Structures are given as structure tokens and as C-alpha cells.
Amino acid sequence: MLEKWxxxxxxxxxxxxxxxxxxxxLLGLGITFFPISPRETPTxxxxxxxxxxxxxxxxxxxxxxxxxxxxxxxxxxxxxxxVMITTVSDKEKILAEEKTQSHQKQQETDQGGGTRIxxxxxxxxxxxxxxxxxxxxxxENKPIIKGVLVIAEGAENSEVKSNIIQSxxxxxxxxxxxxxxxxxxx
Numbered sequence: 425m426l427e428k429w430x431x432x433x434x435x436x437x438x439x440x441x442x443x444x445x446x447x448x449x450l451l452g453l454g455i456t457f458f459p460i461s462p463r464e465t466p467t468x469x470x471x472x473x474x475x476x477x478x479x480x481x482x483x484x485x486x487x488x489x490x491x492x493x494x495x496x497x498x499x500x501x502x503x504x505x506x507v508m509i510t511t512v513s514d515k516e517k518i519l520a521e522e523k524t525q526s527h528q529k530q531q532e533t534d535q536g537g538g539t540r541i542x543x544x545x546x547x548x549x550x551x552x553x554x555x556x557x558x559x560x561x562x563x564e565n566k567p568i569i570k571g572v573l574v575i576a577e578g579a580e581n582s583e584v585k586s587n588i589i590q591s592x593x594x595x596x597x598x599x600x601x602x603x604x605x606x607x608x609x610x
Contacts, residue, residue, distance in 0.1 A: 484567055485509045488596070496576065496591065501584040503577025504608060509596075511567035520552040520560040571602045579607040 482490065489507045496505045528544040552560045572592050578584040585605050592603045 484515060485511055492572075492574075492592065492595065495595075496574065496588060499584075499587060499591070501578040501581055502588065505577075506575045506608070508573040510570045510572075512570045513567050515567055516565040517559075517561050518563040518565070520562050522550045522552055524548045524550070569596055569598050569602070571604070572596060572598060574603070574605045575608045576605065577608045579605050 488509050492507045492509070493505050496502050496507070524547070526546045528546075530542045530544075532540045532542070534540070554560050574588055574592060576584070576588060579588065588605050589600060589603050592598070592605075593600055
């Protein structure tokens with residue numbers, strides 16, 4: 425059957441028809457094996473400092489620095505601010521414990537009439553767990569602030585400097601001698 429068709433199409437008058445049929449056949453095969461889809465342009469991930477910070481949680485000091493910077497910049501005459509806070513210790517979690525204590529006293533008398541007293545004291549602490557084997561936290565102590573450094577554009581003005589020191593000491597409950605305020609350089 426195919427031979428008869430090729431013989432019919434083989435003639436010089438059907439050369440254009442044969443070329444057209446072959447092109448359609450190739451196009452059909454091409455669409456079948458290489459489906460047409462909209463081109464996908466590669467997207468580039470843009471990494472911004474805020475997206476990196478969102479991945480890693482802020483430390484206690486970093487969170488305080490950020491909040492203090494924002495609030496100090498809103499004060500009149502302060503301008504741009506950089507804040508650094510140092511702490512003595514890390515956060516401390518006090519866990520709920522079940523304490524059991526036992527005390528045993530034993531008195532023995534030997535054949536010679538001597539008496540011996542033995543005492544045994546045993547104390548056990550067991551952490552109380554919530555559902556999911558998570559320890560039950562009674563209290564969480566924040567780190568103790570060792571010092572605060574504030575660098576501000578408006579710190580050359582003594583009134584602005586005094587306002588910054590007063591704000592920091594009252595917000596963070598640190599003594600004045602642990603707060604240093606300096607003028608920001610250019």
C-alpha cells in the first residue's frame with residue numbers, strides 16, 4: 425500500500441506535495457516528542473539583608489539593639505543611631521523539678537556491746553515534662569546587660585546626649601556608668 429502511494433507521489437508533478445507531506449510529518453513528530461510550552465525564564469533569587477535575618481532568629485542583644493535604635497532615632501535631634509549592647513550571661517531557663525528525698529537511719533549493736541549508727545540520705549531531682557517530652561519552664565531570666573554603646577549624629581549636643589542616656593538607662597534598667605554615648609563620625 426505504501427509502495428503504491430510512493431509511486432503515485434514520486435512523479436515530478438507531485439514533488440511539492442511530497443515535500444509538504446514530509447514537512448507536516450516532521451512537524452507532527454516534533455510536536456509529539458518536543459511539546460511546545462511557554463519559555464520559562466530563570467528567576468534569580470534576590471537575597472536582601474532582611475530576608476537573611478528572617479531565617480536566623482535574632483539574639484536577645486540584637487533584638488534589643490534593633491528596638492533601641494528605632495526608638496532613639498525618633499527622638500528630636502538624635503539623627504542616625506548605631507547601638508551595641510553587651511551582656512554578661514545568656515538566657516537562663518528555670519525548669520520545673522520534682523524533688524524526692526529519703527533519709528534512712530540504722531542503728532546496729534555488735535556482740536561486744538558497741539553501737540554503730542549509719543545514716544543514708546538520698547535526693548533525686550526529676551525534670552517535669554509537658555506533652556511531647558518538652559521540659560516545663562517555670563521562669564526565664566533575661567541576660568544581664570553589661571554595657572551599652574550609642575553612636576548618634578546629634579550626640580555633640582549635650583541636651584540630646586543627656587536625653588539618650590536617660591532613655592537608655594530607664595528602658596534597659598542599667599546604671600548611667602554603663603552607658604556610653606558618642607558623636608557619629610562621617
